[in-house]
Amino acid sequence: MTLLPVPHVAIIVVAAGSGTRLDAGAPKAFVGIDARPILRHALDGVFAAAPAQVIVVAPAGFEGDAETELRAAAGSRSDLGRVVTGGGTRQQSVAAGLAALWGDITTVLVHDAARALTPPALIDAVAAAVTDDTGIIPTLPVVDTLKKVDGGSVIAAVDRSELAAAQTPQGFPRRYLEPAYAAALASNVEYTDDAALFAAAGHAVRRIDGAARAFKITTPADLARARHLLASPTSGFQGPRVGIGTDVHAFGGEGSLWLAGLEWPGEEPLSGHSDGDAVAHAIVDALLGAAGLGDIGEHFGTAHPEFAGAHAAVFLARTRELLTDAGFAIGNVSAQFQGNRPRFSARRAEAEQVLSAALGGAPVSITATTTDGLGFAGRGEGISVTAVAMVVPDGSRNMTIG
Ligand code: CTP
Ligand code: MG
Secondary structure, eight states: OOOOOOOSEEEEEEOOOOOTTTOOSSOGGGSBSSSSBHHHHHHHHHHHSSOOEEEEEEOTTOHHHHHHHHHHHHGGGGGGEEEEEOOSSHHHHHHHHHTTOOTTOOEEEEEETTOTTOOHHHHHHHHHHOOSSEEEEEEEEOOSOEEEEETTEEEEEEOGGGOEEEOSOEEEEHHHHHHHHHHHHHHTOOOSSHHHHHHHTTOEEEEEEOOGGGOOOOSHHHHHHHHHHHHSTTSSOOSOEEEEEEEEEEBOSSSOEEETTEEETTSOOBOSSSSOOHHHHHHHHHHHHHHTOOOHHHHHSTTOGGGTTOOHHHHHHHHHHHHHHTTEEEEEEEEEEESSSSOOGGGHHHHHHHHHHHTTTOOEEEEEEOOTTOHHHHTTSEEEEEEEEEEEEOHHHHTTOO
């Protein structure tokens, strides 16, 4: 049996609150976001971070449920975790967690289970930034304009550049956090957060950049936000994703042929809602499909008359915008065109360059084939195109969106 080194970092996950403001009929930590409750999501994040002792502080009577979530999240590392019973206030719950620290722990992170979607990278960043005498909190800039008010009166404006919103996990050197907690308990003062308690004992606290996904689930609207984020294509599997698209157009109609982003003088045109560019349309569907963003009909169909007659560059640029907004970068695109005409090889490089430029430089390759006289393509009635695309979640954006 291999013995893994004992970690020097502990994460106290406070989950003992009742969730009065969420009002979901169960202690907040056990309210489902999807099939998994808030606590499970929080612990999934904690166990995806660097190995640490994990202390879950559960509401009295829910220790068994907390144990179940802990074991499920910990997998083979359940030796790192344990459950303790919380107290009447958050501060008392943290104190209960502190009492369960292993002897080797030197850095303690205190984390709200309610910040269920906190990125593991933020947990690691906080742990790494704690020094032997300085606490660390993640903060976000305040975006709203702030006012000092008194009942119905606005007393003054507040300069928001001096302010920041504090998140968790908050990290501290154990040797100063424990005495600070003992002092707070003795004086019976309730602090707004662990950093305030630590600072009140005379110690320095510094900040690092927080993450939008580390928001606290407090109200039903916050829970809806968490559900939305989990359902969105930027969550879950974070590796590359592929999509497929096909398009078929019949020859016919007016004007010249537009295909693969190029005009083909002298060739019979394709009919369609836009310019009939089946290569561009198959690529759009492949990209949208890869990102889980619906299909071409939804974004460019007859309900969007602004795209009537538009050429490939417009479709592709808009598609790229949709993907960027959803947090995806385009990996590459490959499309195959089946048809007798036009003869493609002479203009392949030109077409690839135009399509690639419209997609912000992502590589595009086009292949072409005839069908041995078979089917509608072989009879010269139209063409058929199949495209595949690969997209990658843009990890750096995921840290800050949502
Ligand atoms: N917490 C705790 N023990 C308490 C109170 C709060 O462990 N006695 C934890 C909560 O479980 C939560 C975190 O502290 O993960 C932040 O608290 P908050 O968002 O206020 O949660 P609740 O107190 O449960 O919610 P509410 O204030 O709406 O009742
Ligand atoms: Mg509370």
